[in-house]
Amino acid sequence: MQGVDLKSYARSVARDVDAFILRNVSGEPRELYDAAVHLVKAGGKRLRPMIVVAAAEALGAEREAAIPFAAAVEIVHTYTLIHDDIIDEDEVRRGVPAVHKVWGIPLAITAGDMLSAKAFEVMVKARDYGVPVERIVKAVETLSSSMVRVAEGQAMDIMFEDRMDVTLEEYLKMVYLKTGALFEASAALGGLAATDDERVIRSLREYGKCLGIAFQIKDDILGLAGVEEKIGKPVYSDLREGKRTILVIYALSKLDQQGREKLLSVLGRRDATREELEEAAELIKSTGAIEYATSIAEEYANRAKAALSVLPDTPQRRILEELAAFSVKRQV
């Protein structure tokens, strides 16, 4: 493992996790399973399973013992993408058509539902690799609670679209729930594949939670200032959907009356033209919102990194550290 870089580690985890997922997510009717693995096959960064595997390996576990948990979190992530795209009426994801655009909304809802259950079915397989049942039960508790939180965050996000007065505090809570909670669970599951030590699990939770928040803030930034081909979905879709991102919240607090009205007149208008969207984006950028959001993201990334001090000094701990830095630096 000496000198392994983030990229090749990511590749090797993705290979193992994808193989496990594709082996376990298959069956009849074929359309259901095709819909379910559509986004898995389309790519993605596999950040969550990478956190599971790196945390487990950093604590001395064999990789194969961590793979069922790693696959479970990626399966959960995939299901939330399928349902999110229906909810947000997004048509493109990971550079391919959204699941509901190919198979229709009824089958897309059902494919997401199947995956949500499948995550627990595959978790239990950790038993075959020697993970004690006590820890599997804790893992089920951890994953299910995080999924409840993800739904709470999703609900907050849905309701924010009708509100003009979302605060930074509410935004951060929503982001923790919608994104941070599954990262938090991923890090905890990696720990549970390896150890009973509650102190270690708690620190891993803190790592995952802060990493997830940093990651989502950067996602908001890329949604406004990213390159379409790299992020795999249309830029400005957050504006079109009226999402209360950290950038929008900050800009609304800094703009004068005229600027605020201008921005609000575009926000959430699904028929806004490219020109109007670009103008709104410039308005947001003019307030220094991107620099502000970046500083908050860096703060969380640093907190994530600091939480790792409880882990033994291993190459996989360094992978987790690099991941924290990557969450803010990335352009994809």
Add this chain to the structure above:
Amino acid sequence: MQGVDLKSYARSVARDVDAFILRNVSGEPRELYDAAVHLVKAGGKRLRPMIVVAAAEALGAEREAAIPFAAAVEIVHTYTLIHDDIIDEDEVRRGVPAVHKVWGIPLAITAGDMLSAKAFEVMVKARDYGVPVERIVKAVETLSSSMVRVAEGQAMDIMFEDRMDVTLEEYLKMVYLKTGALFEASAALGGLAATDDERVIRSLREYGKCLGIAFQIKDDILGLAGVEEKIGKPVYSDLREGKRTILVIYALSKLDQQGREKLLSVLGRRDATREELEEAAELIKSTGAIEYATSIAEEYANRAKAALSVLPDTPQRRILEELAAFSVKRQV
């Protein structure tokens, strides 16, 4: 327990399970949790939790040890109703507006997703009542696999609507997956709350599976010949949605060319008039489809009852036997 009848047993289980569900399914945002418990509060028969509790008690377990599993299956059932109503565009359920009619499709999808995860979160609480972790892991495996099957059945049902040539065999497979699998899991979970005995669990599975199939066939019958106020949803909605029920499959196989064309001209037409629907229903009834379907349902109910011979002769075993009879006799 001497001489307890089905009705009062059902009432007592419903009271305990509902209290547990309402205590555990609560949080913020309020709208999400209101949407999630809307159908729980609207009534329902609580058949699945009753199976869990009766099986556990028949095997000598304390009721409180079975309540987390019983709540889990009812929570799963509730979530499938919420998503099914979106998929089928149904507007009324249990005599109240469907969840998506009150809170909109995005929040209804999310409420279902939350419940699906919540089921596993509450299952784990069986640990606090002395159920060994080995059996909780088996219960997680059992419930998650059944939920995967429910999704497979739902997908088959969705795809049947575009097909004219669904066979009785395909129908029975779909019904087993969509309805039977969760009944099967309910009976198995009741067993797992009480015992490690694989032979007992296997027989309980058989009981639940056959009961679920009988129950669904009767549901199809009530959907055509039931009383609207009793079943809590509009009669004929299956016809309007073009569902390939056992009645439709049988009728299509018995009608002459003219009758078949007449029936197909109404089936799946959402704008069909009440008169057209009534005519189609009469056409189906004229083939003897209801008598045929009833005989198949009775066959499954008898198989369910026979599978109970493995249980000790207790009042709760008699409850399970009565439930098998009720699944076919019921008018609600």
